[in-house]
Amino acid sequence: MTGIPASDRIRDLINLTGRLLLAFLFFAGAVQKLIDPEPVREMLGWVGLPGWLIWPVAAFDAVAAAGLVLGPGIAIWAIAMAGYCILTSWFHWKLGNDPWQITIVVKNWAIAGGLLVLAANGPGRYALGRTRN
Template sequence: MAETIPADGPMPSPSAFTRSFWYHASQPCQPAGPQNWRVVPVTGIPASDRTRDLINLAGRMLLAFLFLAGAAQKMIDPGPSSEMLGWLGLPGWLIWPVAAFDAAAAVGLVLGPGVAFWALAMAGYCILTSWFHWKLGADPWQLTIVVKNWSIAGGLLVLAATGPGRYALGRG
């Protein structure tokens, strides 16, 4: 939590400024000058820890659903994915370990333990699979999938950095 500076106190260091939001003590929308400013922490959603942890769980469940659906799609109808691997010169049987990995990661993201591990692993997976879709770039839809995968990887990296909150087995 950031320190509150008295109105007549010293100006905070520039590093305090980069980590905090500044506002004027008497009129938050109208700063009058540094001598009357206060420093307050920027914490994201103004909610209780329990609410943040529930939002975190909901986000993990949505991410996991994507990977679980991908695993189910590969297991129910492996043909299209195996064919895509063949176009890239890879054996079609690789679809089975990939589907198992997707399913395990989905469960790991929601339940833990090791949410940070699974988030990092799946971020790497998203980046890696982007290469496959990039190689199939003649189809504009494949390039959209590249951007989607990188965006998902970004969300997974944020999850790995922030952790699962209180709603995960092993919490880490």
Template sequence: MRHALNLAGRVLIALLFLGGAVQKLADPAPVAAMVRSVGLPGASVPWIAGFDLLAAMALVIGPGVTVWALVMAAYCIGTSWFHWQLRADPWQVTIVVKNWAIAGGLLVLAAQGPGRWALRTRRRQSAAR
């Protein structure tokens, strides 16, 4: 059962990044504005969306789930900075807390590994058995 729960958790977390990729591609203007507000080029939005999409796929199918979980935990903590708008929009602070919670789940995933239901290299498959 724990392998099924691990896969279900990976899929649910991946859906968040998949949805983020779709949202960034469908309506890039708000994200471009946020990115520009910190001095980065607004034209980087498609690359950011591609990164989200790649991460979503990697979290679900592997290999490298542990590494991707660590990278995406750092990504969630880092991107929460964009939402720290306590005076301008207090509801954005909820997004900060959610990003931290997602990072926490990703850290647990990194610690536990992908379970049995993830693609691995042949060498790792024999070591995991």
């Protein structure tokens, strides 16, 4: 890593840490859907969607989590997941009688914002397919 300023290495480590934290959120969501699918099936039913959609959504969560960690195509994954966060916030908005649901809406929007910043700035030095400078 000679020749790379310490500030760049630190920025890239922070970027990687952020990507890992974001990915963990989506990976945990996939695992949760696989272990206990009923709450999400019910939520899908409340808005008129079929319960079987849980399986492609769980797969999307898991694959997107891997995309966020590994780095190649990160802008596409980050934008897709930002859209997913905005879309899924609608489900919680529909349940707006519960103040916690509104908190989830706002958190989803904040996560979408972070994903868009990641899309704009890229994965940094610590990603597959990157060459070392």
